[in-house]
Amino acid sequence: MHNLWSRVNIRLRFCDLLTPTHVPVVGPAGTKDPYGNLLAPLALSLNVSSATLVRRSRAAQYKYQSYFHAPAVFAALQFDATADLRSLFQWNTKQVYAMVTVAYQAPGFPTNKITVWDTIITNIDDARLMVANAENKYAITDVQYRDAARFNGLAVTARLEWCVHTYVGATRCAAMPDELAAKFTLPANVGERVSYRGDRGGVGANKV
Amino acid sequence: MNPLSVSLRQALLQVLNVLVIISSALVMWKGLSMWTNTESPIVVVLTTSMEPAFGRGDLLFLAKPTTEFQVGDIVVYALEGREIPIVHRVLNVHTLLDGDVKQYLLTKGDNNGTPDHALYGEHQPGKLWITTDEVVGKVYGYAPYVGYLTIAMADFPQLKVVLLGALGLFALLTRE
Numbered sequence: 001m002h003n004l005w006s007r008v009n010i011r012l013r014f015c016d017l018l019t020p021t022h023v024p025v026v027g028p029a030g031t032k033d034p035y036g037n038l039l040a041p042l043a044l045s046l047n048v049s050s051a052t053l054v055r056r057s058r059a060a061q062y063k064y065q066s067y068f069h070a071p072a073v074f075a076a077l078q079f080d081a082t083a084d085l086r087s088l089f090q091w092n093t094k095q096v097y098a099m100v101t102v103a104y105q106a107p108g109f110p111t112n113k114i115t116v117w118d119t120i121i122t123n124i125d126d127a128r129l130m131v132a133n134a135e136n137k138y139a140i141t142d143v144q145y146r147d148a149a150r151f152n153g154l155a156v157t158a159r160l161e162w163c164v165h166t167y168v169g170a171t172r173c174a175a176m177p178d179e180l181a182a183k184f185t186l187p188a189n190v191g192e193r194v195s196y197r198g199d200r201g202g203v204g205a206n207k208v
Numbered sequence: 209m210n211p212l213s214v215s216l217r218q219a220l221l222q223v224l225n226v227l228v229i230i231s232s233a234l235v236m237w238k239g240l241s242m243w244t245n246t247e248s249p250i251v252v253v254l255t256t257s258m259e260p261a262f263g264r265g266d267l268l269f270l271a272k273p274t275t276e277f278q279v280g281d282i283v284v285y286a287l288e289g290r291e292i293p294i295v296h297r298v299l300n301v302h303t304l305l306d307g308d309v310k311q312y313l314l315t316k317g318d319n320n321g322t323p324d325h326a327l328y329g330e331h332q333p334g335k336l337w338i339t340t341d342e343v344v345g346k347v348y349g350y351a352p353y354v355g356y357l358t359i360a361m362a363d364f365p366q367l368k369v370v371l372l373g374a375l376g377l378f379a380l381l382t383r384e
Contacts, residue, residue, distance in 0.1 A: 068325040069336055095260055097297075097318070101279050111303040113279045120318060122260055138323065143302040143312055143337070163280050165261045170349040173280045 040174075042084040046100065046160045048182045049133070052076040052193040053151055064139030071141035072148035073190050077102070077116060079182070080132045081160055089124040092166040096121045098129055099163075101175075102140060104156040114140055116158075151186050158182040219380075226379045244271035246345035251284055251293065252355030257317030258282070258295055265356035268295065270345030276303060276311055277340065282347040283315065285338050289331030293344050299323055302337070312337035 054060050054074040061067065064074060081100060088096050099118040106112055116136035121127050142150040159181045163173040175181075187194045240249045253266045261282070262268065270284055277283060279301050286293040300314035314337055316323040328335040361368045 065322045066325075068329055068334070097261070097280070099280060108305055109302050110305055111276075111301070113301045115279055115299040120260065138299065138316075145336075161280060166349075168349075168351055171282065171347065173278070 041087060041162070043082050044084075044160060044176045044180050045082045046079060046158055046176065046180065046182050047081075047196075048077055048079045048158050048184055049197045050078045050193060050195045051184065051186050053187050053190045055148075055190050064141075066139050066141070069145060071139065071145035073141070073151055075102075075136075075140035075151050075186060077136045077140065077158070078133055079117075079158065081117075081129060081134065082131075083129040083160055083162070083176075085121060085127040085129060085162060086124050088162070088164050089127055092169060093164055094122070094167045095165045096127065097163040097165065099161050100136075100158060101161055102136075102156050102158050104154050106142060106144070106150065106154070109143060112143065114138070116140055148190055152190070153188045154186045156184065156186060158184070222380055226376075229379075244269075244345065245274070246270050246272040248284075248293070248344055251295070251344075252358045253295055254292065254359065255317075257319050258297070259319045261318055262295065262350060263352070265353050265359055267351040267355040268347045269349045269351075271348055272343070272345045277301060277313060277343070277346065283313070284344045284347065285313075285315065285342045286344055287328065287331060287338070287342065290327075294324070294327065295347065296320075296324060300337075310340050312339060313343070314338075 052075070054076050056070055056072050056074075060074050061070060079100065083098065085096050085098065097118065097120055099115050101113050101115050103111070103113045116138055117131075117134060118137065119129070121129070140151075144150055159175050161173065161175040163171060165171050184196055185194075237249075241247055243249075249270050251268050251270060253262045253264055253268060256264060268284070277298055279298055281298045282295060283298055284293045284295045294315075294317075296315040296317045298313050299316045300312075302312040304310060304312070314323050325336060328338065361371070
């Protein structure tokens with residue numbers, strides 16, 4: 001205890017014993033605050049307001065940038081999404097990648113999942129996600145893209161998911177709970193548009 | 209004592225020490241490859257196509273999962289005809305019921321405007337998805353800027369010679 005260094009050393013030794021329970025951790029479904037309570041993103045919602053099955057055309061190819069092949073049918077969705085992702089921004093968070101995915105089953109392919117929209121949030125001020133009447137950014141086409149009837153009447157589930165990228169360390173991804181996911185059915189024929197919003201401007205598709 | 213007046217026995221011992229260090233480094237690298245189930249468990253990011261998540265010089269830790277790849281995973285894949293693997297994010301996943309190919313993946317770099325069809329088609333026209341065999345590994349974590357030394361060595365080969373020379377000199381002249 002005669003010099004500054006040995007005094008600092010002893011203080012640090014005590015800190016070692018205290019830190020593990022008091023450090024917030026970026027967890028799989030969100031973050032934990034210093035008291036261990038799980039803080040998941042708040043105000044999660046995803047409502048698909050309409051879906052159209054668009055026939056193959058030059059304009060559709062250009063819109064979705066599918067220059068390398070000509071899918072027979074594209075699905076076009078309109079949706080609203082909200083998410084308060086501020087709780088994901090902890091000391092180690094570099095960016096949050098939020099995406100809307102569409103998942104379905106098809107003959108020969110038990111799971112199919114397509115990212116239709118994404119965004120990158122780099123600071124907490126932009127972390128309150130609120131999009132209205134957004135269209136899908138990327139083409140929704142099946143792996144069997146020459147089959148025009150592939151999407152007819154198909155039951156799909158749209159989900160909001162996110163990944164937290166850190167300044168150093170592991171990347172963690174999570175999705176919105178299943179009860180908030182939008183489950184709906186695509187139109188029965190190519191060229192049709194189905195609106196899931198009722199006449200009274202309801203919340204949109206959330207049930208098959 | 210004059211450091212240059214070493215006996216033959218001591219010189220051979222030093223050489224042997226250096227060889228042991230090199231071979232144990234190799235063993236650790238191969239062991240890491242086996243544990244992570246991928247041939248390159250640690251890679252360096254070379255392009256800005258995944259900014260702002262990963263920038264040039266970041267070190268990525270890879271492993272090849274035995275389960276399926278998920279949408280949102282960042283994977284490193286190698287295409288035929290391209291010597292340098294690509295680090296991009298998985299956008300679409302289609303899983304097959306049976307057959308050798310388990311999954312079809314579509315990838316896109318965060319900083320790119322469009323998915324990677326152009327990259328796939330460069331050497332294989334008409335290729336629209338990558339398969340799990342072409343994926344080297346999935347990114348589980350990363351360390352920023354640590355890999356910049358590798359990029360510097362690639363851009364300035366003289367640096368490699370200088371570093372190796374310094375290492376060799378250091379190894380031969382130190383005494384246990």
